[in-house]
Amino acid sequence: MPLEIRPSQALKLWRQVHLDLVRDHDADLSARQTAILLTVYLELPPHTVRGLAKQLGVTKPVITRALDTLGKLGLLTRKRDEADRRNVVIQRTVAGALAVERLADLVTEHAKEIGGS
Amino acid sequence: MPLEIRPSQALKLWRQVHLDLVRDHDADLSARQTAILLTVYLELPPHTVRGLAKQLGVTKPVITRALDTLGKLGLLTRKRDEADRRNVVIQRTVAGALAVERLADLVTEHAKEIGGS
DNA sequence: CCAGATCGTTACGGACCCGTATCATTATCC
DNA sequence: GGATAATGATACGGGTCCGTAACGATCTGG
Numbered sequence: 674m675p676l677e678i679r680p681s682q683a684l685k686l687w688r689q690v691h692l693d694l695v696r697d698h699d700a701d702l703s704a705r706q707t708a709i710l711l712t713v714y715l716e717l718p719p720h721t722v723r724g725l726a727k728q729l730g731v732t733k734p735v736i737t738r739a740l741d742t743l744g745k746l747g748l749l750t751r752k753r754d755e756a757d758r759r760n761v762v763i764q765r766t767v768a769g770a771l772a773v774e775r776l777a778d779l780v781t782e783h784a785k786e787i788g789g790s
Numbered sequence: 791m792p793l794e795i796r797p798s799q800a801l802k803l804w805r806q807v808h809l810d811l812v813r814d815h816d817a818d819l820s821a822r823q824t825a826i827l828l829t830v831y832l833e834l835p836p837h838t839v840r841g842l843a844k845q846l847g848v849t850k851p852v853i854t855r856a857l858d859t860l861g862k863l864g865l866l867t868r869k870r871d872e873a874d875r876r877n878v879v880i881q882r883t884v885a886g887a888l889a890v891e892r893l894a895d896l897v898t899e900h901a902k903e904i905g906g907s
Numbered sequence: 908c909c910a911g912a913t914c915g916t917t918a919c920g921g922a923c924c925c926g927t928a929t930c931a932t933t934a935t936c937c
Numbered sequence: 938g939g940a941t942a943a944t945g946a947t948a949c950g951g952g953t954c955c956g957t958a959a960c961g962a963t964c965t966g967g
Contacts, residue, residue, distance in 0.1 A: 683901070684832060684897075685832065708811075722946090723944065728809070732925090737945065737947085739924090742923085759933045760933095776800075777800045777801045780797075780801075781795050787793045788792065839916090868915095
């Protein structure tokens with residue numbers, strides 16, 4: 674049973690959520706940062722810089738810089754992989770989980786407000 | 791009949807669409823630009839710089855710069871209001887309508903892929 | 908008319924992000 | 938061990954955006 678959304682509903686939803694994100698002057702993540710954050714919190718670990726770069730179709734420095742920013746915001750952490758010390762494992766944080774949860778609530782709340790017209 | 795989305799579905803949808811937006815190296819609009827674009831195309835005209843600034847809760851220069859970028863991309867146009875020449879009216883374009891439509895399709899397509907688990 | 912208000916834009920200094928190229932560290936394989 | 942490969946981080950030059958403050962153009966009211 675797929676999720677049924679009509680184009681007009683999708684646009685209304687997209688707009689309302691983005692309005693909230695813009696008005697909430699704290700969390701203004703770029704599309705890349707959002708994609709990284711959600712990938713780390715939705716997909717099974719482990720997550721590496723290389724793996725994320727491949728999934729997003731971008732270069733490694735892009736991931737490194739995004740991790741710098743997301744780490745500064747406390748939304749995730751980096752740790753050396755002790756098995757293979759070349760790798761860096763990206764780990765979740767409490768603050769990050771809360772931010773993801775808040776985003777989920779934001780979307781679902783606005784979905785409720787959108788009539789099925 | 792409200793639109794029913796559970797939090798886990800919302801997050802999957804948000805991630806998949808953002809992954810597509812990141813991989814599509816053309817249209818990487820910021821959250822503010824997206825909010826402006828969708829407001830212009832979903833809400834009734836006329837749209838002014840001041841009105842958009844108030845709706846988004848940001849300052850006027852932010853809107854001006856976003857309109858510069860969106861205009862350079864051909865997604866909308868500015869026109870002097872002849873009745874009150876202090877005002878600037880933001881108008882839609884064919885390319886902008888297509889971009890909005892493409893975004894709507896992107897969201898609805900990914901919604902279909904998300905199982906109702 | 909002319910002072911004041913309103914509208915959108917521009918100037919400026921600073922911060923962030925990008926893509927390419929390069930680097931330091933670590934593992935692999937003969 | 939030593940050459941090679943792989944990983945993530947960094948350097949650099951360039952572009953975009955931000956927030957505050959100022960600006961020119963235009964309307965309004967006495």
